[in-house]
Amino acid sequence: QKEVEQNSGPLSVPEGAIASLNCTYSDRGSQSFFWYRQYSGKSPELIMFIYSNGDKEDGRFTAQLNKASQYVSLLIRDSQPSDSATYLCAVNVGGNMLTFGGGTRLMVKP
Amino acid sequence: EAGVTQFPSHSVIEKGQTVTLRCDPISGHDNLYWYRRVMGKEIKFLLHFVKESKQDESGMPNNRFLAERTGGTYSTLKVQPAELEDSGVYFCASSQVTSGNPQYFGPGTRLTVT
Numbered sequence: 001q002k003e004v005e006q007n008s009g010p011l012s013v014p015e016g017a018i019a020s021l022n023c024t025y026s027d028r029g030s031q032s033f034f035w036y037r038q039y040s041g042k043s044p045e046l047i048m049f050i051y052s053n054g055d056k057e058d059g060r061f062t063a064q065l066n067k068a069s070q071y072v073s074l075l076i077r078d079s080q081p082s083d084s085a086t087y088l089c090a091v092n093v094g095g096n097m098l099t100f101g102g103g104t105r106l107m108v109k110p
Numbered sequence: 111e112a113g114v115t116q117f118p119s120h121s122v123i124e125k126g127q128t129v130t131l132r133c134d135p136i137s138g139h140d141n142l143y144w145y146r147r148v149m150g151k152e153i154k155f156l157l158h159f160v161k162e163s164k165q166d167e168s169g170m171p172n173n174r175f176l177a178e179r180t181g182g183t184y185s186t187l188k189v190q191p192a193e194l195e196d197s198g199v200y201f202c203a204s205s206q207v208t209s210g211n212p213q214y215f216g217p218g219t220r221l222t223v224t
Contacts, residue, residue, distance in 0.1 A: 004152075034212060043114075043201065043215040044153070088153070095166060096141065096205075097155035098213060 003027060004091050006101035015110050019076040023089030023101055026070070032092035033065055033072045037085045038103065044088055048074060079108045112137065114216035116202050122222045128190040131219045133202030135184070141165075141205045142185050143213060144177060148198035156200075159185060192223045 005024050013019045021035075032051050036044035050056045050063040050072065062075040072091075076083055086105045090098040115134045123129050135142045144156040156175070157167040161182035170177070174193070179185040189196055199220050203213040 002152075032211075036215070043217045046212050046214060049212050090153075096158050097143070097166060097169065098145075098153075099155070100153040102152050 002101070003093075003099050004089055004101035006087075006089050006104045008102055009105040010107045011104055012107045012109060013079050015079060015081060015108055017079050017108075019079045019083065019106055019108070021074040021076075021087050021089075021104050021106065022071060023073065024071045025089075025091045025099075027091070027093045028067075028070065030067075030070075030091045030093050033063070034090040034092070034098065035061075035063060035072075035074045036088040036090060037083075038088055039085045076106075079106075081108050081110050084108045114202055114204050114214055116200075116216040116219050118219060119217065120220045120222075122224065123192055124224055125194055126191045128188065129192055129221060131187045131189075131200055131221070133185045133187070133216060135202070135204030136214060139204035139206050139214075140182070141207070141211075141213075142179060143203040143205075144185070144187055145201040145203065145215075146198050147201065147218075148195070153201065156187075189221070192221075194223050197221055197223045 035048040038044045048063040060077045064073045086103040088103045089101040117132045142159040147153045155169040158165045159179045176188045199218045201218045202216045205211045205213045
């Protein structure tokens with residue numbers, strides 16, 4: 001079992017819809033959770049981080065964390081074609097290193 | 111404020127040669143990390159510096175890899191001698207504080223070993 005799992009996709013949504021990206025993790029000691037966006041050939045760009053159970057909103061993005069079920073999700077409201085990218089879930093178990101999932105490719109169709 | 115920078119952006123070398131990658135973290139960030147993504151795999155942690163000290167090098171694959179951060183500013187990652195399986199994208203990241211704080215990534219160095 002991988003430590004951080006994501007559906008590789010592609011996840012295809014129409015412009016203006018809500019995109020829902022999910023991530024599960026195996027280590028119950030995980031403390032910090034991050035979502036990065038990566039355009040092809042570019043570096044991972046931090047878009048959200050969450051530490052506590054519940055929802056955290058920032059503009060069109062909402063991160064949701066459920067430690068009991070060991071999942072973290074990212075919702076993108078009013079999806080735009082420019083949101084088309086690979087979204088990486090990263091988890092900090094303890095110490096400082098990040099453990100990444102394989103990423104979900106999102107395609108927003110005009 | 112400048113982000114994390116890496117040099118070179120792309121390097122093609124032959125098996126057995128040596129390559130040195132450089133990373134300049136965000137100014138004021140004491141924590142510097144190296145990660146690697148090989149084809150088709152997840153991004154994997156290599157090591158972590160706090161200032162000039164190696165805090166965690168548990169992800170370094172073998173002793174052909176040597177990382178340094180003299181003076182606690184920029185860092186270099188040297189691969190000597192390079193093998194085919196070392197091909198991939200090497201990312202550097204930095205953060206202000208340790209213990210779960212967000213890490214900001216550089217553009218990466220794409221290394222191709224032929």
